[in-house]
Amino acid sequence: MDKPIIFAEYLGLPCVSNVIDIEVMDDQHIKVSRLGDAGTEIVELVLPAVVTVSDSINEPRLTQMRGIMMAKKKKIDVMDIAALGTSLDEIGGAVPKSEVVEFITSKSRKAGQKYEGDAAEITAQVVGLLVNEAKVL
Amino acid sequence: MTKILVIADIKEGVLKGSTVELLSKAKAIGAETAVVAIGSNIEPLITDLVNAGSDTQYVADDPGLELFSAGPYASCVVDAAKQFGANLVWFGFSESGKAAAPRVAAQLDAACATEITDVVLSGDQIEVIRPAIANKVMQRVKVNTDKLVAVVRAGAFEATEEITGTENVKKLSLPEADLKAVIKELLSDASGEIDLADANIVISVGRGAKDQTGVDLVKELASDLKAGFGSSRSMVDGGFMAHNKQVGQTGKIVAPSLYMAIGISGAIQHLAGMNGSKVILAVNKDPEAPIFNVADYGIVGDLFEVVPILREEINKLRN
Numbered sequence: 001m002d003k004p005i006i007f008a009e010y011l012g013l014p015c016v017s018n019v020i021d022i023e024v025m026d027d028q029h030i031k032v033s034r035l036g037d038a039g040t041e042i043v044e045l046v047l048p049a050v051v052t053v054s055d056s057i058n059e060p061r062l063t064q065m066r067g068i069m070m071a072k073k074k075k076i077d078v079m080d081i082a083a084l085g086t087s088l089d090e091i092g093g094a095v096p097k098s099e100v101v102e103f104i105t106s107k108s109r110k111a112g113q114k115y116e117g118d119a120a121e122i123t124a125q126v127v128g129l130l131v132n133e134a135k136v137l
Numbered sequence: 138m139t140k141i142l143v144i145a146d147i148k149e150g151v152l153k154g155s156t157v158e159l160l161s162k163a164k165a166i167g168a169e170t171a172v173v174a175i176g177s178n179i180e181p182l183i184t185d186l187v188n189a190g191s192d193t194q195y196v197a198d199d200p201g202l203e204l205f206s207a208g209p210y211a212s213c214v215v216d217a218a219k220q221f222g223a224n225l226v227w228f229g230f231s232e233s234g235k236a237a238a239p240r241v242a243a244q245l246d247a248a249c250a251t252e253i254t255d256v257v258l259s260g261d262q263i264e265v266i267r268p269a270i271a272n273k274v275m276q277r278v279k280v281n282t283d284k285l286v287a288v289v290r291a292g293a294f295e296a297t298e299e300i301t302g303t304e305n306v307k308k309l310s311l312p313e314a315d316l317k318a319v320i321k322e323l324l325s326d327a328s329g330e331i332d333l334a335d336a337n338i339v340i341s342v343g344r345g346a347k348d349q350t351g352v353d354l355v356k357e358l359a360s361d362l363k364a365g366f367g368s369s370r371s372m373v374d375g376g377f378m379a380h381n382k383q384v385g386q387t388g389k390i391v392a393p394s395l396y397m398a399i400g401i402s403g404a405i406q407h408l409a410g411m412n413g414s415k416v417i418l419a420v421n422k423d424p425e426a427p428i429f430n431v432a433d434y435g436i437v438g439d440l441f442e443v444v445p446i447l448r449e450e451i452n453k454l455r456n
Contacts, residue, residue: 002249005207015207017236020380031321035381036205037148037232039325047319055387056373056380093444095281097248102277106268109412112433116424119438120446126145126418126434127450134416134433135230136338136395137362 008050015050016043020057139258142195142223144214145174145186146231152185154296154335154392155229155289160190162294163227166258170302173194173217173309175210177203183306190300193221197309204323204413205233211240216309218245224284225256225263230291230334230390240286247284252390254293271386271409287374291334292392292413333384336365339393341384341411343369343398345421345440352377354441355399358448369401385410400440403428420444 008015021033025044032051033043045051063071073123088094115122130137141163146153151357156172163170172191173183179198186194193218203210214237218226226241228234242249248263254275255266263280265287333339340362342355352372359366368378370385384391386409396414401407403419403426407455411417412431419432422439436443 002235003241005236006169006243006249009240009243012146014315015240016318017207018232035232036323038205039323039381041205041320042322042324044319044321049317054380055370056383059374066168091187097282098250098278098280098285100276101264101279103269104266104275104277106272106275107431109417109431111430112417112435114424114429114432114435116437116439119442120434121387122438123443123446124450126436127447129434130395130416130418134395136416137454 002053004050011050012061013048013050014045015052016045017052019053021049022051022053139166139225140171140221141166141168141225141227142171142173142214142218142221144226144228144234144237145172145182146229146234147174147176147179147182148332150178150181152182153229155231155248155291156186157189157296157300158294159227159229159289160301160302161297162256163225164190164300165297166256168225171217171221171223173197173214175202175213177201177233185305187304188300188309189300189302191302193305193307195220196308197308197311199311201314203339204320205236206315206318206320207233207236207240207317209312211237211244212312213283213309214241214314215244220307225288226284228286228288230288234288238286242286242456245284245286246282247286248280248282249286250280251288252290253287254290256266256287256373268409271405272412273405285330290392290413291390331363333365333367333382333389333391336391336393338362338364338395338397339367339384339391339414340364340397340399341367341369341401341410342372342378342399343401343407344371344375345402346372346377349377351400351441354444357452358397358399358444361448364397365391365393369407398428398432399444401428403425403431420447 019032023031053098143159146155171193173195175197179202197213228238253265253267257264269276340359367384368382373383374376386406390410392413394415396417398419417432418434419428419434424437
């Protein structure tokens, strides 16, 4: 999630990322909670501001059938770069700072050994393997 | 010569392992290395910073920098990167790193890449490898500028034992406070607990634990082993675990020597956060659970039955 932060930096706007709660203080200020490394950080922001949220921000409600049907009827405006009054050169799209040149299949893990049966027996067996074979205990 | 600036990852006055890993990789590439340390009371860490493999140490040390604030933090890194003439600026994998790296990239007019797992240099050309689509594929990314700011994925680089640096401390001037995003308070919920990102063993609990009783049971196993204690998303949504304990694509990404998935079915978003672990043990009562497709060892059984036996067996070993 680097793009929104770069966007805020270009616009010179304050920005807080990884936000899990937003509270409106007044017309000019919001208070947000951010998941940081040392705990939850409470930050006051002057508006306008850019905020990026974590998936903990809410539980999205399920869309109702009526809403889905209405959405299908909405007109979608498609604009190209020229219509926005700019050009690829101007926004740095002609020579991007980085570009994906290849997709490589991830090294996928292989399924190991699965043990079924008497819980006491198989658990003891697996602990033995963690110690003697994998050497991680 | 390539110049690599590594941002020191400091937590509760201790230099974290990721800093050594990043500097080890930088030295292995044959780069000139520098480190930037930002915080309060850095002085006692200088020796650690040198021993971690840095040849220059940029230091911003002030009580005002004790709490992380992305703006001032990024200013310090930009200042150090300019003084050093860095080609590559590397952050370890942390929330502060993820927040500061894009700002630094924008200010330096550099390319930005998050979660890189490898870097390839040929002449002036920089390329990085990073995962995409929940780790299903890796991207090879070509950098078209001479500068790259990157966040390195946890566990991507290994620390080497024999690494040395030289002491050459440079004080940075203090950044201006960010008046438009003011940090008011830090609600610490992790003090004294084992950090998931650093733990050698991580144990995570999932929906199979059902409720607090199940969570507490698995937590006891974690404390026996002095392991980091994490969770799948369902237990966070259920209110049984704190948000910062979530392991997965949108939570913490971990790569310990041993990862135990207890009562976790293995949704792809969870796998993305832990499938870099060296050894994976899964306990689940559903023999068809997708977690078994990535686990090195799988125990098919009810965690309420298996976990107490696991504790008993492990404690037998310890004595």
